[in-house]
Amino acid sequence: MSDTTQYRVLDFDCPTCASTVERALANVDGVQHVEVHYSTGRVEIEYDDSVANPAAFAETIENQGYTPQPA
Amino acid sequence: MNKQALTQYYRKHRKAIVTATSGLLYGGGWSLGYLTSFDLASATILILATIAGGYDIAKTAYHEVTNRTLGIKTLVTLAAIGAIVIGEYWEAAAVVFLFSLGSYLEGRTMRKTRTALQELLEMTPDTATVRRDGDLQEIPAREVEEGEVVVVKPGGKIPVDGEVVDGESAVNQAPVTGESAPVHKADGDEVYAGTVNQEGALEIRTTGAGSDTTLERIIRRVEEAQEAQSPTESLIDRFAKYYTPAVIVLAIGAYAVTQNAILSLTLLVIGCPGALVIGPPVSIVSAIGNAARSGVLMKGGEHLERAGKIDLVAFDKTGTLTKGETTVADVEGFGVDDDEVLSLAATAEKKSEHHLADAIVDAARERPTTMTDGGTTVAQADDTDVRHQSVPDPDDFDVVAGKGVIAHADGHGVVVGNRALLDDRDIDVPSRIADYVREREERGETVVHVVRNGDIIGAIAMRDELREAAPGVVAALRDAGIETVMLTGDNERTAAAVAEEVGIDEYRAELLPEDKQSVIEAYQADGYVVAMVGDGINDAPSLATADVGIAMGAAGTDTAIETADMALMADDLERIPYAVTLSKATRWNVLENVGLAVLTVTVLLAGVLTSYVTLASGMLVHEASVLAVILNGMRLLRY
Numbered sequence: 005m006s007d008t009t010q011y012r013v014l015d016f017d018c019p020t021c022a023s024t025v026e027r028a029l030a031n032v033d034g035v036q037h038v039e040v041h042y043s044t045g046r047v048e049i050e051y052d053d054s055v056a057n058p059a060a061f062a063e064t065i066e067n068q069g070y071t072p073q074p075a
Numbered sequence: 076m077n078k079q080a081l082t083q084y085y086r087k088h089r090k091a092i093v094t095a096t097s098g099l100l101y102g103g104g105w106s107l108g109y110l111t112s113f114d115l116a117s118a119t120i121l122i123l124a125t126i127a128g129g130y131d132i133a134k135t136a137y138h139e140v141t142n143r144t145l146g147i148k149t150l151v152t153l154a155a156i157g158a159i160v161i162g163e164y165w166e167a168a169a170v171v172f173l174f175s176l177g178s179y180l181e182g183r184t185m186r187k188t189r190t191a192l193q194e195l196l197e198m199t200p201d202t203a204t205v206r207r208d209g210d211l212q213e214i215p216a217r218e219v220e221e222g223e224v225v226v227v228k229p230g231g232k233i234p235v236d237g238e239v240v241d242g243e244s245a246v247n248q249a250p251v252t253g254e255s256a257p258v259h260k261a262d263g264d265e266v267y268a269g270t271v272n273q274e275g276a277l278e279i280r281t282t283g284a285g286s287d288t289t290l291e292r293i294i295r296r297v298e299e300a301q302e303a304q305s306p307t308e309s310l311i312d313r314f315a316k317y318y319t320p321a322v323i324v325l326a327i328g329a330y331a332v333t334q335n336a337i338l339s340l341t342l343l344v345i346g347c348p349g350a351l352v353i354g355p356p357v358s359i360v361s362a363i364g365n366a367a368r369s370g371v372l373m374k375g376g377e378h379l380e381r382a383g384k385i386d387l388v389a390f391d392k393t394g395t396l397t398k399g400e401t402t403v404a405d406v407e408g409f410g411v412d413d414d415e416v417l418s419l420a421a422t423a424e425k426k427s428e429h430h431l432a433d434a435i436v437d438a439a440r441e442r443p444t445t446m447t448d449g450g451t452t453v454a455q456a457d458d459t460d461v462r463h464q465s466v467p468d469p470d471d472f473d474v475v476a477g478k479g480v481i482a483h484a485d486g487h488g489v490v491v492g493n494r495a496l497l498d499d500r501d502i503d504v505p506s507r508i509a510d511y512v513r514e515r516e517e518r519g520e521t522v523v524h525v526v527r528n529g530d531i532i533g534a535i536a537m538r539d540e541l542r543e544a545a546p547g548v549v550a551a552l553r554d555a556g557i558e559t560v561m562l563t564g565d566n567e568r569t570a571a572a573v574a575e576e577v578g579i580d581e582y583r584a585e586l587l588p589e590d591k592q593s594v595i596e597a598y599q600a601d602g603y604v605v606a607m608v609g610d611g612i613n614d615a616p617s618l619a620t621a622d623v624g625i626a627m628g629a630a631g632t633d634t635a636i637e638t639a640d641m642a643l644m645a646d647d648l649e650r651i652p653y654a655v656t657l658s659k660a661t662r663w664n665v666l667e668n669v670g671l672a673v674l675t676v677t678v679l680l681a682g683v684l685t686s687y688v689t690l691a692s693g694m695l696v697h698e699a700s701v702l703a704v705i706l707n708g709m710r711l712l713r714y
């Protein structure tokens with residue numbers, strides 16, 4: 005089943021950074037659709053909950069050097 | 076402090092700590108090299124400074140490369156590595172330190188822009204007091220169910236959307252509508268989550284809670300608007316995609332030609348697409364956020380950029396420049412009793428849905444059953460002894476669009492309508508009646524004739540009061556260099572009188588609803604960028620035709636919010652000059668930011684080619700320009 009989750013990243017410091025995080029999240033197993041917005045810092049992830057582990061999302065964002073907050 | 080707390084602290088302030096460490100090492104290494112001859116020690120410390128500040132940047136650069144989103148961090152990393160390779164340790168450390176400092180400050184200031192809206196959400200209380208099983212219970216606000224009654228004490232914040240079922244109070248609706256003056260609320264009135272109950276206790280039947288409230292919907296829409304790219308933004312984005320690889324190719328080419336490593340590394344640094352890509356989104360996000368807090372919803376950057384070019388504002392008259400509450404101002408019988416005129420007209424008009432018909436029917440109902448004279452005594456709303464007249468149904472009736480009605484009632488043929496309808500039916504208008512009509516119309520009133528069996532027996536004059544703010548709004552727009560025009564279905568004389576009272580530049584009278592669209596199209600063909608202001612429901616087609624459609628009083632009417640490019644949550648005309656001038660300021664702000672960015676890169680490029688600018692100074696100017704555009708954009712938050 006498909007599920008959606010949101011995070012907020014307040015410390016993006018350039019538009020490319022948001023695109024990089026978007027690409028990285030898209031490569032996480034089970035992620036079907038992802039949108040990362042530089043202007044609002046909003047991260048929206050649509051994923052297959054039988055495959056994806058939501059804990060991996062926050063970790064991926066952190067690995068890129070940004071701080072995800074629950075939204 | 077235990078280890079976990081320390082880790083948490085480090086995580087939270089990682090950027091600041093990294094920047095400070097790199098800065099200290101850089102300062103130490105530089106001083107050592109400048110003051111002493113311990114060159115090796117100085118070099119070591121500067122390399123450490125580069126690694127301390129550069130590790131995170133390089134890591135992100137690695138992700139940029141693997142995700143094929145080449146960006147500024149890739150360029151900085153290449154420049155720093157290159158500088159170390161050619162032995163320019165000081166330059167390497169300076170570039171990394173300045174970049175870290177710059178992005179730390181940029182992240183911090185952008186955080187302010189990003190959280191501007193969240194403050195609105197924090198207005199909604201977390202818990203609600205509900206009446207359940209006869210008891211008052213305190214439960215989480217998002218668990219309140221539709222139909223449940225919530226009790227809000229004086230001074231308390233309203234936790235849900237709903238309808239007042241008991242109590243009376245003044246409610247400050249600023250978070251939703253941006254109006255600073257409190258609004259009186261009593262039985263049957265709608266209230267919104269996040270607004271503040273100022274005076275009496277209120278009991279509210281819930282219509283929406285949790286994420287299903289007007290405030291939540293507004294914020295979702297505003298965020299969507301902020302995320303939607305404006306034409307300028309998408310243009311720059313497309314450009315930026317090729318820009319970074321192009322800068323790398325240019326740097327390599329420059330080295331191949333000049334063999335000057337410093338020059339080509341400096342090109343990498345100043346080629347960073349900083350201010351250019353950051354400027355426009357900051358301006359637009361700040362402007363949309365500011366507007367939202369003042370009760371103006373902007374649909375997105377594209378609409379905002381278009382609104383910045385508005386040079387003509389068209390107002391629908393009824394309900395926009397006027398209060399939209401038409402009332403009967405005078406009834407005049409010619410040879411018959413005034414009351415008879417009104418009651419015959421009311422019967423004929425009873426089944427019509429036109430606002431003039433409503434006014435006539437209401438006036439007939441409100442007349443006391445016993446009339447002392449033929450005057451225009453109107454029953455007071457609080458006079459409970461008055462028995463309202465009932466208005467009988469007509470035998471049949473037909474609407475003639477834009478002209479009036481033709482009906483049969485009480486055995487008579489009845490026509491209620493304007494001069495055009497009378498002319499169509501070859502009904503003579505005696506000069507005494509024509510004089511009366513002219514006199515009322517010159518006061519800005521709308522007059523209908525009442526005809527019984529072919530003879531005019533009277534006339535009814537109706538008035539829709541002007542909003543107090545209307546003349547000031549028109550004047551404010553003129554001061555901003557914007558022309559104004561009023562569109563109305565009224566006849567020429569009435570329209571002229573109202574137009575003069577408002578002080579509007581131009582008016583177009585006797586328009587049918589579809590004519591309003593053609594008027595707007597005609598202005599557009601003349602090269603005007605036209606904004607149309609209306610209530611968003613009756614004039615939805617003209618709002619859609621205009622370059623910028625502005626709907627008023629949109630709180631609670633989702634259709635208006637859907638169709639309009641801008642929606643004023645409050646029914647407050649005074650927001651129009653604010654919204655229009657904010658759009659203009661935003662457009663300028665975007666241009667300023669793009670201009671500053673291009674100018675900076677041009678000056679830096681000239682500096683590099685003449686060897687005045689090297690890595691460190693290039694980075695300093697570059698980061699300063701990024702901060703400058705962010706701060707410039709953020710001015711719009713306080714517009």
